[in-house]
Amino acid sequence: MPEGLRSVSIVGIGQIPVRKASSASLREMGVQALQLAMESARVERVNALFVGNMLADDLQGQKHLATLIASAAGMRGIEALQVEAATATGAAALRMAYFAVASGEARLAVALGVEKMSGGGATQALAKALDAETETPTGATLLGMNARLMQLYMDKYNVPVEAFNDFSLNAHANARTNPYALFKDREVTSEMISASRVVDAPLRLFDASPVCDGAAAVVLTRTSEARAYTDQPVTILSSSVATDWFRVADRADPLHLYAAARSSHDAFRKANIHRNDISLFEVHDAFSIMSCLALEAVGFAEPGQGWRLAAEGVIARDGSLPLSTLGGLKARGHPVGATAIYQTCEIVQQLMGRAGPNQVPNARLAMLLSLGGAASTGLTHLFGV
């Protein structure tokens, strides 16, 4: 831990089930997750609320969401601010709450992620994470960008498209027993993936995460006071952000995720942990190719070899590097502003030994990697018990 930094722990989590076309409004979803997290920490009020949301200004016509939710939850007076980092927005909210507690400014802070994106318009709104002057005018989307990277990878390393199926298979297998997952109870086979619709060649429907609605929250406090709220606090061992050149076209090697590499390297250094010490890895698997490139960027595989970790079962729950252990973005769902907070909740479940049928044995250290836009923003958080 850097000199003078106060240690921060998570003492409460709250999730609502990820759904398509949730009947609850955006604010109702946010308030529900917030209240579940506060009940979990057995507190009736917090000092500060940091809200991660990417799309409400476009899809619900609502800015200023943090104060709206604080007010709707009856917590007049508390600090409330909103943060955005494209598809890594939830992780940015976590970092803000971490800042607030680590700096001594807040005793109890909540990071809340909330997104309601299944009512239409999500693809265009998401594309605003790309360059509005030079990329989106040509019709660029995050999905198209990932399709290009996938093709580039297949060409460069002579890898067949089926090599990516195992990432989806793993995520769907894990989601089946997660009650909060969009695709719980659904059996997915490799044949289904290969037969699924080509959305933007070579990218198929099962290579992409679904558009959906969700909200999740975590309560943070000082580690020195954490046991007043829970018997099993989970410590945030480090938090780190790094950026890459904004446009993929400007990167010397488009298949190297520099922001992921740099933020994870920095997070490991600050926590004094080696990547091989990690019990599980919640990766930003918005697209299969991102899982593959992230494994390589962090150093778990050599360039061109990331897909082998999926093919060889390394990423399974009983493998040496369990990935997306409760379904990941692909099968739990990717309500963008909420995603990293869902992942944080799942990590807390794992480290507390409360992940039910999805439990990774002896989980002690966990890693969360969040990627914004075309991976131009990378946030890494490390957690331990």
Added chain:
Amino acid sequence: MPEGLRSVSIVGIGQIPVRKASSASLREMGVQALQLAMESARVERVNALFVGNMLADDLQGQKHLATLIASAAGMRGIEALQVEAATATGAAALRMAYFAVASGEARLAVALGVEKMSGGGATQALAKALDAETETPTGATLLGMNARLMQLYMDKYNVPVEAFNDFSLNAHANARTNPYALFKDREVTSEMISASRVVDAPLRLFDASPVCDGAAAVVLTRTSEARAYTDQPVTILSSSVATDWFRVADRADPLHLYAAARSSHDAFRKANIHRNDISLFEVHDAFSIMSCLALEAVGFAEPGQGWRLAAEGVIARDGSLPLSTLGGLKARGHPVGATAIYQTCEIVQQLMGRAGPNQVPNARLAMLLSLGGAASTGLTHLFGV
């Protein structure tokens, strides 16, 4: 200062002139202000960039702005996140940068505010700071909300509409000699104000701040290291955020700005300063009525008496509580996401004794109050030398 909190100082400032229809693009404006601030601190790189912007997703189709600007400025790798708190967004960026340094996570952090809003569509985009379910569907806007509060104040306290003119007069008098102000070199008289167009009765054109473009940035570091960058660091004595019920209609007394009162009270307590110790006050004078209500909320005047501080010259540069000393939102201009950072730059100029013809004699302590939406979010920052 709270237990364990690291003291934070400002060691560089950068402003570009506020303009209508700037020929520079949003990102160019942001990069310019960022580079000016870094040159002022004599640094070529920082660890983190926190960007305040409210409207780019609507007006430029651009989210994910912090990483875009970090990349455009050539600073691949650094931390970059965006924050939003409606019209108080700039102050939220300042608080994030403060968090980053105070927590020990960043050694050098920049708070950058940037907004390009003069190309049309600003009024509708700004209204998204209100409740999208119950307020904006009825045509509610921030301007209309302020017109209602102004009428309510006039009725409740039997105050004539001309009582508000002195706030505009003071702001315009101060802007005349600020080279960065939108309305520099313009002489404004009480007759001009009273003769100006009624925009939404009783609110006249001169009671409202202008839609415009601007960018400003400040460089923060640990106070213990500040003199490595400047001979005259300015210390952030405290930073505080509070919220009110989101909708004005839900407040017991709509003329009491609870978020302003609570955040300022908390900031004074944390800095161990009395409000009467303040040398100058940069207030959120987006509308004349907000200046008046803010003076009352902070405790500088009793309810119904705030306007007298303007009428009696207390708020003038040679008064006991100089207000909006370089033109304020009204006459320097209010490019919303940038506004509080402009105010921070102006406070630094004042406390360094470099405010030129606008210098407040013996300025030692300064207060910045920022209000988001219909004053449902309040941020107070106190500064000293």
